[in-house]
Amino acid sequence: MTDKILFTIDGVELAAEPGQTIIEAADAAGIYIPRLCHQPGLNPFGSCRVCTVRCNGRPCSACTQPPAPGMVVENDVPDLQALRAELVEMLFVEGNHFCMFCEKSGRCELQALAYRFGILAPRLDYCWPQREVDMSHPDLLIDHNRCILCARCVRTSQQVDGKNVFQFIGRGTKKRLAVNSRASLAGTDAAAADAAVAACPVGALLKKRVGYAVPMGRRRFDKVPIGSPGDIAPGQEQ
Amino acid sequence: MAKPRIATTSLAGCFGCHMSLLDIDERILQLAELVEFDRSPIDDVKRIAGRCNIGLIEGGCCNEENVAVLRHFREHCDVLVSVGDCATMGGVPAMRNLVPLSECLREAYLDGPTVHNPGKRLPDDPELPLLLNRVYCCHEVVAVDYHLPGCPPSADTLWAAVVALLQGTPVTLPYGLLKFD
Amino acid sequence: MSTDHARTVSQICATYGNDATRLLDICRQVQGTLGCVDDDSIDAIAATLELPRVEVESLVTFYSFLSKQKKGRVVIRLCNDIIDRLLGFDQVLAAFSEELGIEPGQTTADGITLETTACIGMSDQAPAALVNEVPVTELNSDRARLIVRELRRHMDPRRLVTKLGDGNNAHELVRSMVWNNIRRHSSAADDPSGATAGPRLILSPNTRPEAMRKALSISPAEVIRAIKTSRLRGRGGAGFPTGMKWEFTRAAPGTRKVVICNADEGEPGTFKDRVLLTERPDRIFAGMTIAGYAIGANEGILYLRAEYAYLVPYLEMVLRKRREAGLLGPDVLGKGKQCFDIRIQMGAGAYVCGEETALISSCEGRRGDPKNRPPFPAQRGYLGLPTCVNNVETLCAVTKIMEEGPASFCEHGNQQSSGTKLLSVSGDCLRPGIYEVEFGTRLSRVLELAGGEDAIAVQVGGPSGQMVGPDRFDHNICFDDLGTGGSVMLFGPRRNLLEVVHAFLEFFEHESCGYCTPCRVGIVQLRLVLERVMAGRGEPGDLDSMERIGKTMRQASRCGLGQTAANPVLSSLKNLRSVYEALVRPAELGRRRGFDLAAAVHLGEVLAGRQSTHT
Secondary structure (H helix, E strand, O other): OOOOEEEEEOOEEEEEOOOOOHHHHHHHOOOOOOOOOOOOOOOOOOOOOOOEEEEOOEEEEOOOOOOOOOOEEEOOOHHHHHHHHHHHHHHHHHOOOOHHHOOOOOOOHHHHHHHHHOOOOOOOOOOOOOOOEEOOOOOEEEEHHHOOOOOHHHHHHHHOOOOOOEEEEOOHHHOEEEEOOOOOHHHOOOOOOOHHHHHOOOOOEEEOOOOOOOOOOOOHHHHOOOOOOOOOOOOOOO | OOOOEEEEEEOEOOOHHHHHHHOOOOHHHHHHHHOEEOOEOOOOEOOOOOOEEEEEEEOEEEEHHHHHHHHHHHHHEEEEEEEOHHHHHOOHHHHHHHOOHHHHHHHHHHHOOOOOOOOOOOOOOOOOOOEEEEEEOHHHHEOOOEEEOOOOOOHHHHHHHHHHHHHOOOOOOOHHHOOOO | OOHHHHHHHHHHHHHOOOOHHHHHHHHHHHHHHHOOOOHHHHHHHHHHHOOOHHHHHHHHOOOOOOOOOOOOOEEEEEEOOHHHHHOOHHHHHHHHHHHHOOOOOOEOOOOEEEEEEOOOOOHHHOOOEEEOOEEEOOOOHHHHHHHHHHHHHHOOHHHHOOOOOOHHHHOOOOOOOOOOOEOOOOOOOOOOOOOOOOOOOOOOOOOOOHHHHHHHHOOHHHHHHHHHHHOOEOOOOOOOEHHHHHHHHHHOOOOOOEEEEEEOOOOOOOOHHHHHHHHOHHHHHHHHHHHHHHHOOOEEEEEEOHHHHHHHHHHHHHHHHHHHOOOOEOOHHHOOOOOEEEEEEEOOOOHHHHOHHHHHHHHOOOOOOOOOOOOOOOOOOHHHOOEEEEEHHHHHHHHHHHHHOHHHHHOOEOOOOEOEEEEEEEEOOOOOEEEEEEOOEEHHHHHHHHOOOOOOEEEEOOOOOEEEOHHHOOOEEOOOOEOOOOEEEEEOOOOOHHHHHHHHHHHHHHHOOOOOHHHHHHHHHHHHHHHHHHOOOOOHHHHHHHHHHHHHHHHHOOOHHHHHOOHHHHHHHHHOHHHHHOOOOOOOOOEOOOOOHHHHHHHHHHHHOOOOOOO
16 A cells, blocks of 8 residues: 555545645545636646635645645635635626626536525625627637636646647736737637637636527536535536 | 515616516415515505515616615615625626726717617706616615525525515525526 | 847847746847837747747736837836835826826837836835836936936936945946945944944945855755754745755755745835845855755856846856856865856846745746745755745845854844844835844834834835834834834825825735735725725725735735735734724615715716716
8 A cells, every 4th residue: 555645624534645635635535625726637726716725724725735644624614615705706706707698607617606605796896897708719709707717728728638729918907818829719729629618617718609508407506516416527517 | 463565676677586576476475465565566656655674676776766766775674685686796787887888878879880869969868867887786885685696586586585584584595596697 | 020020039039048948038138129029029939939929928918027019218117116105206207207298108209118117126215216227216306307308318228327326336337326225223423433333244244255165164964054053034024944944955856956046125115135236245145155055056046126137237247256266166165065156037027026936937937926835946946946045135144144153143133033134114214224133123213213203104024014003113023023024114194004005905916916816806805995995985894894805815815925915904904993993984874885976977977968966
C-alpha cells in the first residue's frame, strides 16, 4: 500500500491518494464540496473560491489544497455555507444573469448553487455591466454577460482539446474572456464538438440551434440539488 | 375575527405572476375563504382600503409611478413580498439596464427599424409616468420581507408561500419550488 | 503591418533569444519603441515566439504601462495616490489637462499623453508624476503648465530636471530631482553631536565587502543559523521569518535555485525601497549574494517596479562594478565557493506583482496573476525552481547582520520584532520622509518626529494595512501590534476619512488582478455601499453589509491583495466607527435610504421635458 494521507472532513475520516487535492479526495469518498471552477481532469484553478473550506482552522480552496496527514477540514458548516452563498451572489450581481430566458437554465451550475444555498434574491448591489455577445461563429456563441471567469473553457481547450481557443485579457473588473483571434470566435479553430463548449458551467459558451431541448421539469437541476446523490456526475451531462 | 387582507399589484411586470396566482386552480376558492382581497387587479379595486396583512408585488420599478405604488404598499402592508424575477431582480424589463435610457428610447421610438414616428417625438403625454434611469428591483426601493423568485413563480410556490404567511410560519420553499425561470 | 514594423518586433524578440519567458521584457521594449503593443505587434510577437496570440494579448492587457493603443512620444503619468490628492492632484491634473488641451487618457497631436497612475513612490514629495521615466516632484499647477510648455519645445523629459536631488539622486547616471528625505530623530540644531539621530542600521553608511567575506567564510547552514539567531522577519509586510524561508529553499530538491529581490514597492505611501535602491544598492546586492550562498542559488533577479526605471542605468553600473570587483560572477570573492549573478527584471505597472507569486509569474514573462499555493516558491517558484523572494529592506538587514553579527542586530527592537524598520512617512505632517526606528517605537513618537501630532487618523501599512485613530496612537510599530511594510500616512484635522477609504478602494479596484471572485467583486461592492454612506444615504445595515463583504474577502480571497483589500473599510469601521455612524440613519416608512428618487428620475425628466410630480 502506498502511503495514503489520512485526514478528516467534518469528522469523517478519509484516505487520500498522494497528489490528490481535498476536493478530489472528497469526491472519491462521496462528500460534496460546492464548486464552480473545479472540473475533474483539469489543472486546478482556484478562481471561484466557492469550494473554500477550513483546513486546520485556516480558510483555503479545496480544489487547490492537498490534504496533509491528520488535517482537520471543515466543509458543511454554517459560516462557510454563508460565505459560499455570498460568493455565488457576487457572481450573480457582477454579470447580467437573466435566468428566465437563458438556454442553460435548469442545467446551469451557478443557478444550481443558488438553489442549493436557498438564495432568493441577492442582497448585493447589481452592477449591470455592458458586455458583448459574440455570435460570429457558425455553431457557437459567447455571451459575456453570463461569463463567470472560471477558465473551464480556457483549460479544457488547452488540456483536453489540444487547442488554445480561449484566454483572459485585462485585469480586475476589466478582466474578460478573449479568443485566440484578432476579431472574434469565428476566427479561431473552435468547433462545436470541442470539449471546451460542454465545460462551460453557465450559459456563456453555447452551441447554437440546440437550446431549450430538455423541457422544464426534466432538466438536470429541476428535481435534485447540485452535488446531491441524485445529481449526475459533472461532465456526464449532455 | 376579520379575515386577513391581501393586496396585490403589478409594477414593471407582465401580469404573468398574477396569472400564476390564478393557476392555483380550485385552491382559489379556498383562498377566497381564507382572505379578503384589498387592492388587486384580481378584484379591480384601485386603492388600498385598509391596513393589509400581506402585500404581493409583481414587477420592479421602471418609472416614478411604480415607486409611488410600491411605497404606498410598503406603508399599508405588514408583510411585503416580492413576487417573481422582475420584483426580485428586475427581470426582463431590467434588460434595458444594459443600455443607456436615451439610447433605449431612441431605438424604441425614433430609429428602430419598425418605427413610424414622423413627428420624431418621444412619448411625452403628461399622463405617462416618467421613466427612471434604470429598472430597480423592489428591495432597492423599499424594505421587502420575502422574495419569491421565478418567471413566474409556480402556482405551487405562490400557494406554499401564501399559506405559510397566513399561518404565520416562516416561508421556506422546498427544493423544487425555488426557481429563477 | 509595415515590414519595418515587423522587423523591429522580430529584432526585439531576437534580443531576448526569442524566449517566451522574457515576453514581458519584449513587450516593454516594443511599447518603448513603437509607443504601443498593438494588434500587429501582438501577431508578430506571437508568430516569432510561437505562442497563441491571445497569450500575448493577455499579458499586454494586464500591465498598466503596456497598451494596445498608441501613446505619445512623451507620456505624463500623474500619481493619483491619496497623498497626492490631499496635496493638489486635482489642480495639477486640471493644469496639465488645460495646457495640453486633452482629457486624461488622451494624446495630443504633437504626441504627449496624459494619464493618471497609482502611487509612484514619491509621497513625501507629492504631487508627483512620471514623464516617461523621469520623476517630476512637488508639482503645482504652475509647474505643470511650465512642464508642458518646455516639453513642447524639446520633447525630452530628461531636460525637465534642472535642480538635482540629494545624494545619489544627483549621480550622473540618475540625474533626478528626487529627494531622499532621510530624517534624523532630532534636528541638527537641537543636537549638534547627532547622538540622538536615531538608530542607523539599514541606513548606516555604505557597506564594505565585509559582510560577504564573513558569510562566505562560514558554511551556508551557519549563515542561515546567523539569520535565524537575528530573528529577522520579512520587511515587506507579512513578516515571515527570513531564516526559515531560506532553510525551506535550501532544503528543496534541485540544483538550480533562484533569489529574487522584491523591489516592486507598490504599497501606496511607501518609498523607502526607492531610497535604499538609490543610496544602498551595494547593501541590497550583497544581501542577495549572501542569500544565494545560503540557499545554494546561482541566479539573482532584482524585480524593479516600472516606476523606478530611472534608476536602472545607475543600478546596472553598480552591478557592473560588483562584477569587476569579483563580488558577483563565476567565482564570488575568489573563494571557489559561489557562482552568482544578478539581472534586473523590470515590472510594467501592476501593484499585485508585489505579491511574491505574482512577482514570480511576472518574472516568467506572464500576467502578474498570483499562483496557487502549494507549491510554495521555496519548492517550486520561478520557472519551477526553488525560489526565495525577499524584500529590499530585508536583504539590507541581512548584509548588516552578517557585517556586525546577529547579536548586535537583536539589541534593537523587541522580542517578536528584532532590529529597526524604515518608515515612509507622508501626508499631513511637517517633515515627511524616511525614518529608521526601532521596532516597538510608539506611533505617537513617529508622529512627533514627523511633526504630525494633530493627525485625526493614521494609515499604518498602506491601504492593505489599517487605519487607526488617536486612541491607538500609543500602540507600537512592530509585527504583533501595528505591522507595516513601511507606509505611514498621516491625515490631519480637516480631512474626510471616508474619502481616504474610498480612494483606497478605488486603488484596489484598479490593481486587483481579477482572478478570484471575492476580491474582484467584493471591492466593487464595498465601494458601492461606501458611496451610498458617503452620500448620506446609508442605513445602519449598510455598515453590517460592509463588514460581511469584507470578511468574505478576507477569508476567501486567493492572495494577500484580496485578503487585505477590505482592510481600509474593516479597520476604519473598527477603529473610527463614529465617522460612519454619523452618516447613517435608519430607514423611515420602510423606504430604502439608498434609493434616491430625484436622482433616478432626473434623466427621465430631461428626456420628457417636464418635472416629476412624485419627488
